[in-house]
Amino acid sequence: MSLWEYANPKKFMALSARVLPWVTGLAATTLLVGLVWGFFFTPDDFRQGSTVKIIYVHVPSAMMAINVWVMMLVASLIWLVRRHHVSALAAKAAAPIGMVMTLIALITGAVWGQPMWGTWWAWDPRLTSFLILFLFYLGYIALWQAIEDPDTAADLTSVLCLVGSVFALLSRYAVLFWNQGLHQGASLSLDREEHVADVFAWPLWVSMAGFGLLFLALVLLRTRTEIRARRLRALEARERMQ
Amino acid sequence: MPDLGKYAFEVLSAYAVSLLLLGGLIWISLRQSARMRRRLEEQERRMNRNG
Amino acid sequence: MWALLIRDLRLATRAGGGFGLSLAFFLIVAVLVPFGVGPKAATLALIAPGILWVGALLSCLLSLDRIFALDREDGSLDLLATSPIPLEGVVGIKALAHWLTTGLPLAAFTPVLGVLLNLPAAGFGPLVLSLLIGTPALSMIGAFGAALTVGLKRGGLLLSLLVLPLYVPSLIFGAEAARRGAEGQEILTPLLMQAGISLGTIALLPFAAAAAIRVNLR
Numbered sequence: 328m329s330l331w332e333y334a335n336p337k338k339f340m341a342l343s344a345r346v347l348p349w350v351t352g353l354a355a356t357t358l359l360v361g362l363v364w365g366f367f368f369t370p371d372d373f374r375q376g377s378t379v380k381i382i383y384v385h386v387p388s389a390m391m392a393i394n395v396w397v398m399m400l401v402a403s404l405i406w407l408v409r410r411h412h413v414s415a416l417a418a419k420a421a422a423p424i425g426m427v428m429t430l431i432a433l434i435t436g437a438v439w440g441q442p443m444w445g446t447w448w449a450w451d452p453r454l455t456s457f458l459i460l461f462l463f464y465l466g467y468i469a470l471w472q473a474i475e476d477p478d479t480a481a482d483l484t485s486v487l488c489l490v491g492s493v494f495a496l497l498s499r500y501a502v503l504f505w506n507q508g509l510h511q512g513a514s515l516s517l518d519r520e521e522h523v524a525d526v527f528a529w530p531l532w533v534s535m536a537g538f539g540l541l542f543l544a545l546v547l548l549r550t551r552t553e554i555r556a557r558r559l560r561a562l563e564a565r566e567r568m569q
Numbered sequence: 570m571p572d573l574g575k576y577a578f579e580v581l582s583a584y585a586v587s588l589l590l591l592g593g594l595i596w597i598s599l600r601q602s603a604r605m606r607r608r609l610e611e612q613e614r615r616m617n618r619n620g
Numbered sequence: 621m622w623a624l625l626i627r628d629l630r631l632a633t634r635a636g637g638g639f640g641l642s643l644a645f646f647l648i649v650a651v652l653v654p655f656g657v658g659p660k661a662a663t664l665a666l667i668a669p670g671i672l673w674v675g676a677l678l679s680c681l682l683s684l685d686r687i688f689a690l691d692r693e694d695g696s697l698d699l700l701a702t703s704p705i706p707l708e709g710v711v712g713i714k715a716l717a718h719w720l721t722t723g724l725p726l727a728a729f730t731p732v733l734g735v736l737l738n739l740p741a742a743g744f745g746p747l748v749l750s751l752l753i754g755t756p757a758l759s760m761i762g763a764f765g766a767a768l769t770v771g772l773k774r775g776g777l778l779l780s781l782l783v784l785p786l787y788v789p790s791l792i793f794g795a796e797a798a799r800r801g802a803e804g805q806e807i808l809t810p811l812l813m814q815a816g817i818s819l820g821t822i823a824l825l826p827f828a829a830a831a832a833i834r835v836n837l838r
Contacts (some may be wrong), residue, residue, distance in 0.1 A: 333799040343626050357687060399836075441789040459785055459788055460674075462781075462784070465781060466782045466785060469778055469781055470768065470778065470782060473769070473772055473775070473778050474771070474772065478837055479771065479836065479838065482831075482835040483768050483832055483835055483836070484661070486768070486828050486831055486832050487768060487782065489828070490764065490786070490825070491785070491786070493824075494785070494786045494788070494789065496744045497789040497817065498785075498788045498792075499811070501788065501792040501793060502788075502792065504792070504793070504796070504810075504813070505792045510662050525820050
């Protein structure tokens with residue numbers, strides 16, 4: 328019995344059917360607690376006023392935007408090396424979630440930047456990197472949709488994901504070289520100096536957990552949809568053969 | 570409702586847009602899931618009937 | 621390998637091969653820009669390096685889908701895949717042929733457009749140099765994108781969507797070098813960075829592109 332057991336679609340369906348309600352419930356609870364806590368029960372920042380409350384959607388979505396891409400990269404590698412269909416389908420299922428997370432991070436960032444920096448958009452390294460990440464998500468999703476044969480699509484998108492990851496990193500550093508930014512440093516880090524104050528940090532941790540769990544629930548749900556779609560395709564093909 | 574001061578519009582719109590996008594994503598995922606489940610069940614039933 | 625290179629060059633330069641097309645496109649972009657931003661010499665001088673880089677990049681994009689699509693249609697891609705030359709080498713040669721027929725002429729043609737856009741005299745050398753260093757990466761990345769989309773009926777638009785984000789680092793360093801050159805600052809750092817990107821893509825992307833072609837020919 329190993330982790331790879333769940334790469335079998337049937338086993339995955341059985342397991343995910345059992346886990347999904349729990350994950351969904353947990354995600355809804357943490358997200359609700361984190362956001363309500365952040366929105367209603369935190370003080371205003373002495374400099375940023377009430378806009379500091381945007382942090383509870385901005386930072387978690389930005390974190391997930393990157394983490395989802397990393398998860399897709401890992402899933403693509405697993406598909407390329409071990410040919411587990413669930414892995415490829417999970418990467419496909421995750422991409423739209425990552426794209427939405429990137430979009431949320433960009434929009435909330437713009438709304439936050441308007442009063443703080445006096446502009447909706449600045450060609451700041453972090454903002455620019457996220458915009459580029461958004462383009463990568465677009466290309467990846469478009470490639471999945473363009474190719475008919477599912478295995479070919481899985482292979483090609485995996486290769487694109489690998490190459491794209493390298494170029495996304497390159498762009499990140501190229502953009503730093505290109506323009507020094509307005510964006511503040513990391514909001515949460517183990518380094519106490521640049522850490523936000525505890526009153527803000529706790530609800531932020533909860534929101535981040537909530538976003539993570541929400542992603543997990545959505546990815547399970549969407550992977551189940553993809554597996555069903557694959558099975559439907561196979562059944563239809565068999566029916567035509569008869 | 571907390572007092573949001575002069576930034577009420579920014580904070581509320583940031584939350585509204587985020588929740589709207591997340592809600593849309595969840596709604597689309599659920600709808601696709603339900604539709605795929607239905608189509609698969611139909612197909613399986615038909616194939617079982619026809620042998 | 622030489623034979624393949626010469627064949628590709630010949631195919632690209634004969635009538636209907638699209639050799640002059642990207643140059644003409646580049647010219648039109650450079651002519652349209654002043655209509656868009658106004659004829660002030662100072663404004664044009666300011667944006668000329670960036671416009672010329674973006675223009676060169678877009679012109680490069682035009683001919684990308686030809687890299688593999690024609691060979692795929694007449695079946696010679698299958699022959700190439702089974703030939704004794706490794707497919708990685710074929711990809712490299714194809715990218716080289718693409719560079720010789722687009723990147724190199726574009727870089728050579730740029731000074732003319734630089735005059736049109738009122739590029740400062742100090743900017744010509746760095747601009748051409750950065751194009752010479754940067755366009756090989758554009759061709760190689762483009763060959764990778766073409767390899768991904770070679771199996772598709774209408775892959776052209778998708779190809780641009782896939783390739784353009786990958787062009788970002790080359791564009792940043794290239795345009796930065798050209799801009800610094802035009803302002804008389806040192807240009808070595810961005811040029812070295814760009815050379816690094818070009819060499820890295822030329823070393824690694826043939827493997828990814830060959831893998832994509834094998835998948836598409838399966």
